Amino acid sequence: GDPTEGGLVVLGKKVNLERQIIEEEGFVRIGEIPFSSKEKFMATAYELEGKDKRLFVKGAPDTLIEMVDEDEEVTSAMMAINDSLAEKGMRVLAIGEVVSYSGDGSEAAMRKAIDSGIKLLGFAGIFDPPREDVKQAVKEAQEAGIRVIMITGDHPKTASIIAGQIELAFSEDVITGREMDQMSDDELADKIRHTSVFARVSPENKLQIVKALNIDKEVTAMTGDGVNDAPALNGADIGIAMGIRGTEVAKEASDMILTDDRFSTIVDAVKEGRAIFDNIEKFVYFLFSCNVVEILAVFITIILGLPMPILALQILWLNLVVDVLPAMSLAWEPAEADIMKRKPRNPEQAIVTRAFLVKVLWNGALIGLGAILVFLYGLNKGYSIESVRTMAFSTMAFGQLFHIFNVRSKNAFGFTKSILKNPYLIVALLISFGLQLLVVYVPILNRVMGTVPLDMYKWLIITAGAITPTVIIQFTKKMGKKSE
Known part of the structure; x- marks a missing residue:
C-alpha cells in the first residue's frame, strides 16, 4: 500500500493502537472525507456504541495549523515543531480532532465541524529516505544531459533535504505549489530554468510545470501514480506511471509503466x-x-x-x-x-x-x-x-x-x-x-x-x-x- 499509511500503521503498533483494538473497544467508523491532494487532508468520524462521537483529521501540517483556533504565538510554536522535523528530512503529518463532535457521518456535517476549528493533537514524523540507487541514477541522468526535477507534496524543507541527499540541488531555492498558483506560465517558465525542486504541489501544479517546460521546447518525461496525475502524464512528451502504486487511470494516460516503481529504471530505459x-x-x-x-x-x-x-x-x-x-x-x-x-x-x-x-x-x-x-x-x-x-x-x-x-x-x-x-x-x-x-x-x-x-x-x-x-x-x- 501507500508507504505513508504503512509508516502510520507501524507507529500505531508501537503504541498499541491498532484497528482491531479500536474496533474491539466499540468504535465504529461512520464517515470519511478521502484525502485530496488539493486540500491536503483527510478526516474520519467514529461513534462509540451509539453515544460518543469522535472526528479526527490528518494531513499536511501547514493545512491543519490553519484550521486550529489558537493565537499566533501557539501556531508559531506548532510551525516551529513542524519545521524542526522537516529539517531532519522527515515527511511530517499533523493529526487533529474536532472537539465535542456531534454531527453524523455525512461529508457535509464533517466539513462544517472542521471549518469551525480543530484541536491539534500532534505531529508524526516519517523518515522515508530515497532508495540507495537514486543518487547514482540522478548523477547518470545529469551526465547524460538530462535535467532532473523533483516534484513532491512534502514540506519545502523536507524536499530541500532529500534533494541534497541525492545531490539534485544544494541551494534552498524551492518553489511551492502556492507560489506557483500566483505565477503566469511565462513567469513559471522563467523560474523553472533555475529551480529543480518543487514542494507542496498539487496535480494541477504538475501540469503547470509540464506546460512551462513546453514553452522552452523541452522534451519532458513526467511520473505519476494517482488519478489526478493523468492530465500531467498525458500532457508530457512521455508519461510514466508507477506499476505497483499507480492507478489504472494513471497507467492508461501514460506511455510507459514502471513495473518496479524505481527512478533508476527510467535512466536504464x-x-x-x-x-x-x-x-x-x-x-x-x-x-x-x-x-x-x-x-x-x-x-x-x-x-x-x-x-x-x-x-x-x-x-x-x-x-x-x-x-x-x-x-x-x-x-x-x-x-x-x-x-x-x-x-x-x-x-x-x-x-x-x-x-x-x-x-x-x-x-x-x-x-x-x-x-x-x-x-x-x-x-x-x-x-x-x-x-x-x-x-x-x-x-x-x-x-x-x-x-x-x-x-x-x-x-x-x-x-x-x-x-x-x-x-x-x-x-x-x-x-x-x-x-x-x-x-x-x-x-x-x-x-x-x-x-x-x-x-x-x-x-x-x-x-x-x-x-x-x-x-x-x-x-x-x-x-x-x-x-x-
Missing part, C-alpha cells in the same frame, strides 16, 4: 533507448557505405574505360548475402561506454545528416578505392579477366566485412571494443566469410557467379586491399578524437 537508436544508425551507416563501395567501383572503371570490375550478380551477392547478416547482427551491439555521457539528441534531427553522408561517402570511397587498386593490379599483372574480377569481388566482400569494425563504435577505436560482447556478430562474420570462400572455390558457384579459384598470393593482395581502408578509417577516427 534512456540508456537502452539511446543504444537502440545508435544501432539503427549503425545499420544504416553500414549498408549505405557498402552501397557506395559498389557504385564507386563501377563508376570509376567506366570513366577510365576499363572492364567492369564486378558483375551484376556479384553485386546482388554482396548486398543480399555477404552484407545482410553482419548488418542484422548490429541490432545486438551493446551500448557504448560513453553513451550516457552524450548530450540528448535533437528529436527533430534525422538519421541521415550532412555529417553522416560525408562519413558514409568517405568510408565507402576508401573501401571502393582498395577494390579498384586490386583490380588494376590484377590487370597490370596480366591475370585473366575472371581472375581479376574475382579478386575485386572478394576485396569488396572482405573490405565490407572488415568495415563492420568501423561501424561498431562512433568514437572508440573499433578493435578495442570486444567482439565477444556480440556473439551474433561473430557468427554473422564467420558465415559471411565462409560463403564468400564457397563462391570462389565451389565449381557450380563459379559457373553461376563468374568466379574462379585463387591462389595464396592473390589472397594476400586481396587481404591487403580489404583491410587497409579499415586501418585508415580507424586511424583518422583516433586522430579526430585527439583533436577534440
Whole structure:
C-alpha cells in the first residue's frame, strides 16, 4: 500500500493502537472525507456504541495549523515543531480532532465541524529516505544531459533535504505549489530554468510545470501514480506511471509503466533507448557505405574505360548475402561506454545528416578505392579477366566485412571494443566469410557467379586491399578524437 499509511500503521503498533483494538473497544467508523491532494487532508468520524462521537483529521501540517483556533504565538510554536522535523528530512503529518463532535457521518456535517476549528493533537514524523540507487541514477541522468526535477507534496524543507541527499540541488531555492498558483506560465517558465525542486504541489501544479517546460521546447518525461496525475502524464512528451502504486487511470494516460516503481529504471530505459537508436544508425551507416563501395567501383572503371570490375550478380551477392547478416547482427551491439555521457539528441534531427553522408561517402570511397587498386593490379599483372574480377569481388566482400569494425563504435577505436560482447556478430562474420570462400572455390558457384579459384598470393593482395581502408578509417577516427 501507500508507504505513508504503512509508516502510520507501524507507529500505531508501537503504541498499541491498532484497528482491531479500536474496533474491539466499540468504535465504529461512520464517515470519511478521502484525502485530496488539493486540500491536503483527510478526516474520519467514529461513534462509540451509539453515544460518543469522535472526528479526527490528518494531513499536511501547514493545512491543519490553519484550521486550529489558537493565537499566533501557539501556531508559531506548532510551525516551529513542524519545521524542526522537516529539517531532519522527515515527511511530517499533523493529526487533529474536532472537539465535542456531534454531527453524523455525512461529508457535509464533517466539513462544517472542521471549518469551525480543530484541536491539534500532534505531529508524526516519517523518515522515508530515497532508495540507495537514486543518487547514482540522478548523477547518470545529469551526465547524460538530462535535467532532473523533483516534484513532491512534502514540506519545502523536507524536499530541500532529500534533494541534497541525492545531490539534485544544494541551494534552498524551492518553489511551492502556492507560489506557483500566483505565477503566469511565462513567469513559471522563467523560474523553472533555475529551480529543480518543487514542494507542496498539487496535480494541477504538475501540469503547470509540464506546460512551462513546453514553452522552452523541452522534451519532458513526467511520473505519476494517482488519478489526478493523468492530465500531467498525458500532457508530457512521455508519461510514466508507477506499476505497483499507480492507478489504472494513471497507467492508461501514460506511455510507459514502471513495473518496479524505481527512478533508476527510467535512466536504464534512456540508456537502452539511446543504444537502440545508435544501432539503427549503425545499420544504416553500414549498408549505405557498402552501397557506395559498389557504385564507386563501377563508376570509376567506366570513366577510365576499363572492364567492369564486378558483375551484376556479384553485386546482388554482396548486398543480399555477404552484407545482410553482419548488418542484422548490429541490432545486438551493446551500448557504448560513453553513451550516457552524450548530450540528448535533437528529436527533430534525422538519421541521415550532412555529417553522416560525408562519413558514409568517405568510408565507402576508401573501401571502393582498395577494390579498384586490386583490380588494376590484377590487370597490370596480366591475370585473366575472371581472375581479376574475382579478386575485386572478394576485396569488396572482405573490405565490407572488415568495415563492420568501423561501424561498431562512433568514437572508440573499433578493435578495442570486444567482439565477444556480440556473439551474433561473430557468427554473422564467420558465415559471411565462409560463403564468400564457397563462391570462389565451389565449381557450380563459379559457373553461376563468374568466379574462379585463387591462389595464396592473390589472397594476400586481396587481404591487403580489404583491410587497409579499415586501418585508415580507424586511424583518422583516433586522430579526430585527439583533436577534440
